[in-house]
Amino acid sequence: MAELIHPRFLLSGRPWRALWYVALGAFGALPVLALVKGVNAVPQPWAAPVAVVVVLAVDLLLAMPIAAAERHRLRIVDQHVAPGRGCLWRGFGYAVAFTAVIGVVDLVAVVVALAALVVPVSPLLEFVLDIDPIVNVDGPVGAPAAVLAGLVLVPLVGYLVGLLALGQAAVARRLLTRPAAGLADRVQELTDSRTRLVDAFEAERTRIERDLHDGAQQRLVALIMTLGVAELDLAGLAGNGPRLVAKARAEAEGVLADLRELIRGIRPQVLTDRGLPAAVAELADRCPLPVTVRLDLPRRPAPQVELAAYFAVSEALANVVKHSQASCARITGAARGERLVLVVHDNGTGGADPARGTGLLGLADRVAVVGGTLAVRSPRGGPTELRVELPWETPDFG
Structure with missing residues (x-):
């Protein structure tokens, strides 16, 4: 037509x-x-x-x-x-x-x-x-x-x-x-391909995290210890040597802090060890705004779903801090049938529109990879409510 x-x-x-x-x-x-x-x-x-x-x-x-x-x-x-x-x-x-x-x-x-x-x-x-x-x-x-x-x-x-x-x-x-059967075959092929890509990205993410944690981070720790020992040995000597060693140690400690933040951004250890509620609570604690968290989850979702949910909340809170001019925020999550529903609410000025920027679009794409959906309700003047619905299991789980 x-x-x-x-x-x-x-x-x-x-x-x-x-x-x-x-x-x-x-x-x-x-x-x-x-x-x-x-x-x-x-x-x-x-x-x-x-x-x-x-x-x-x-x-x-x-x-x-x-x-x-x-x-x-x-x-x-x-x-x-x-x-x-x-x-x-x-x-x-x-x-x-x-x-x-x-x-x-x-x-x-x-x-x-x-x-x-x-x-x-x-x-x-x-x-x-x-x-x-x-x-x-x-x-x-x-x-x-x-x-x-x-x-x-x-x-x-x-x-x-x-x-x-x-x-x-x-x-x-x-x-x-048989157009319907052909279409169904193509949809299934795309679904399987998407699942394989998600698995490949997750495996690569885990490898990078492990290499950074066990390789670069440990070498930085060793370097800081060596510089600390050198600083003690040079204490009391004249010249710029002690000052430069102390400065190098401080710089190395800053790099180590940045590296740990990077590793936490790849996949937070608290998410792996204790699950989504603890990881979201940690995000709320680090947020400069007061954030109320209430998550009532009967069980842990699949790892990919859990990671997508975590980054959805993380990106939503980052948007609240950067753009909303809000004084507080609230995060709720619960099971609704076979779906995990997360809502991030703030009392800011509103006006958030996925069509006007890549941040919310990227978040919607990340959620869609695991079969989820994202909806934003943000009238001018606020408040803003971001709602994420995710399946408990991805196609290759359960």
Whole structure:
């Protein structure tokens, strides 16, 4: 439907492909119309029932070939046709619909489309071929008016033929192909791929945290101890040596503090050891604003979900401090059926909009990775409420 309303639809090849698709269907109606004409020529009451039985029998016998031919015809307007269902009764249903309705409708549409295409060029054809008038309209302005009407009808007929082809293709796909199954397979493949990516990122995060904790952090601690011993040994000596060693030790302690903060940001140890309530309480304690925490969780969620929940609260509190001008905040969390619901509320000035910045969008993406959703209610003047809903388990858990 979207391609029909595109302004360049009539300038593309789609109307001609739609007309070709409909024209092939019109050819299929000719044998049925010939049979109807033959029945009308036989003045017997049994002729019509016999004709109907014959048509149904032929449809049943040719159901699978007709289905295969229709899938081939469908590629004219749909380049991504899914494999066939291979169901006899679906093929028979489509064959009956084609012989009873679709073919006749296609034939009428082709006649109308050809008439609309011929009328605008009829004066030129009459002049070049030296034939009688194609459009017989009385009066001196009759022929120009007919040509003008034809020019108006051409785009209208183009859209109508496109709509007809679109509708027939939808019916054919529904009966003869497997788009829903193909879509389900693709969705499942994307879900599995997302789960693998989450696992890979989590493994890489754990490796970086371990390397920083067991490698760089331990070497910094050893360096600080060595500088401390050197500072004691140099105490009381003249010159800049003692002062420079003391300064180096202070710098190393600052780097160690920054490194520990970085490690805590990758995955807080308290989250791993004691779970989400303790980790959120630690976030609240470090926040410069008074934060009330009330989490009532019956059990720990899956590790990826727990980590996503922690970072959602952490990012929300960071936004409260930076942008909201709030004096206090409140964090609540509880189980709602099979979902974990977290709400971060502040009494700030409001106006938070995910569309105007990457922070909330990034938070929404992080939550979506584990199958969660994020909603923000932040009218001008406040308050702001950020609501995160997460599953207890990710697809590869439970």
